[in-house]
Amino acid sequence: MTVIEKLKLPHIPFLDGRPKRLLIDGQWVEAASGRTFDTFNPATGERLATVAEGDKEDIDRAVAAARRAFEGPWSRVKPAERQRLLLRIADLVERHFEELATLDTLDMGAPLSRTTNNRQRALGMLRYYAGMATALHGETIDNSLPGEIFSYTLKEPVGVVGAIIPWNGPLTATIWKIGPAIATGCTVVLKPAEEAPLTALRLGELLLEAGVPDGVVNIVPGYGETAGAALAGHWDVDKVAFTGSHLTGQKIIQASAGNLKRVSLELGGKSPDIVFADADLAAAVPGAAMAVFANSGQICSAGTRLFVERRVYDEFVGGVAEFGRSLKVGNGLDPATQVGPLVSREQLDRVTGYLDIGQKEGARALAGGSRLTGEGLDQGYFVPPTVFADVKDEMRIAREEIFGPVISAIPFDDIEEVVRRGNATSFGLGSGVWTRDVSKAHRLARAIRAGSVWVNCYQAMDPAVPFGGYKMSGYGRESGKQHLDEYLNVKAVWIKTA
Numbered sequence: 001m002t003v004i005e006k007l008k009l010p011h012i013p014f015l016d017g018r019p020k021r022l023l024i025d026g027q028w029v030e031a032a033s034g035r036t037f038d039t040f041n042p043a044t045g046e047r048l049a050t051v052a053e054g055d056k057e058d059i060d061r062a063v064a065a066a067r068r069a070f071e072g073p074w075s076r077v078k079p080a081e082r083q084r085l086l087l088r089i090a091d092l093v094e095r096h097f098e099e100l101a102t103l104d105t106l107d108m109g110a111p112l113s114r115t116t117n118n119r120q121r122a123l124g125m126l127r128y129y130a131g132m133a134t135a136l137h138g139e140t141i142d143n144s145l146p147g148e149i150f151s152y153t154l155k156e157p158v159g160v161v162g163a164i165i166p167w168n169g170p171l172t173a174t175i176w177k178i179g180p181a182i183a184t185g186c187t188v189v190l191k192p193a194e195e196a197p198l199t200a201l202r203l204g205e206l207l208l209e210a211g212v213p214d215g216v217v218n219i220v221p222g223y224g225e226t227a228g229a230a231l232a233g234h235w236d237v238d239k240v241a242f243t244g245s246h247l248t249g250q251k252i253i254q255a256s257a258g259n260l261k262r263v264s265l266e267l268g269g270k271s272p273d274i275v276f277a278d279a280d281l282a283a284a285v286p287g288a289a290m291a292v293f294a295n296s297g298q299i300c301s302a303g304t305r306l307f308v309e310r311r312v313y314d315e316f317v318g319g320v321a322e323f324g325r326s327l328k329v330g331n332g333l334d335p336a337t338q339v340g341p342l343v344s345r346e347q348l349d350r351v352t353g354y355l356d357i358g359q360k361e362g363a364r365a366l367a368g369g370s371r372l373t374g375e376g377l378d379q380g381y382f383v384p385p386t387v388f389a390d391v392k393d394e395m396r397i398a399r400e401e402i403f404g405p406v407i408s409a410i411p412f413d414d415i416e417e418v419v420r421r422g423n424a425t426s427f428g429l430g431s432g433v434w435t436r437d438v439s440k441a442h443r444l445a446r447a448i449r450a451g452s453v454w455v456n457c458y459q460a461m462d463p464a465v466p467f468g469g470y471k472m473s474g475y476g477r478e479s480g481k482q483h484l485d486e487y488l489n490v491k492a493v494w495i496k497t498a
């Protein structure tokens, strides 16, 4: 019996036991080396599928296909046709949404309650990029040169895009890279994360079904140091769109230096979530808790440094700990599960390592604090929601990205102080402010050095609203009209008319 049958879920024909292959030039092919790797369910340790392991040679083949497609008929496809293509993809994703969400759950562990909740986001992104496909345009610009000389700009696709994504939200991460590429007329070579490649591969089948021309989207799973590095360093790739850790981001920049390709980076964070005593605390408790516990803390913009005004600190942090303890941790296939496993053994070791460091540094675990086993969880990588109190700014758990369900709760006394301490990080991705005082909200929205500020909410995302980092959280924006600009070149045209 497969794991899926045990949990009485619909059969997924995609998981038929056959090895999964690479998508290159519209064909499913073996890796040139013939090598494969296995992908596992992090809730149970069970093997889900064997996947072709792409490396440099496969990246070369995929980039060549993407280049041919870019220079071939794809460059003459009209915006309205790219729009129709994206709308067909959206319809297919909608029709197969349960299956795609379940694949995300199986491959990286997030509970079905979360992956199925991504429906609006996944479909909204595809339909937003579809809309934007016909809204791209240059400008006519009055210049001040003497005589009659006319100037305007063209927006042109940047070319072959190398997209490298992490494992923490495979379906939406894939759409976030492929959507703008198709909308702008680029072609793509996508490297999914080795921990969770299945959803991107199933999506690849749907892309072909929707009629994406050969070579426009290529999907090459493989390891970061081989396939990923080959893509980032490839001479014929015009842009790399990367999401992952800041350490890998630095390697991507170095690899990109050869041909000076364009780079956009969405990296990690250590985001401040600031709770004032005047906030609606009943709403802020679950809000601040889920700003970290959602996806088991495996979200780059998670609000992991929880600053709480001192006079409500004990009560508030106690409330967050109690909320954390109330969450159901378990196999993501169980509809009641709210917090799933971490994605891998490596991630489990990393997070439990930080739990030990926190305790040694003198922080007090009010909830969680060690790996969860028993009750069928022994083979999985489960860490319960953890709340550390008495955290000091200089502790490693207050400075380093843990990427697990771990809150570091820190008291503060006044607004200038919390702005200074909140900004005292090399990251700048997300941030939260909880207050009923509108002037405080506006002051902090300006003062915080981060790409997103969420007031009385956390992690709100929309295809039309740009998302991205300040400082070491990266550069470039995803979502919003800025996202399309990342995939476009601006060409100035001058015409002497007399």
Ligand code: ADP
Binding pocket: 164, 165, 166, 167, 191, 192, 193, 194, 222, 223, 224, 225, 227, 228, 229, 230, 232, 243, 244, 245, 246, 248, 249, 251, 252
């Ligand atoms: P995480 O710690 O979240 O796994 P990584 O930055 O290691 O983050 O991985 C994100 C993506 O980057 C994955 O697809 C991974 O395979 C890829 N990757 C890792 N190392 C490199 C590298 N040196 N060059 C290019 N891609 C890489």
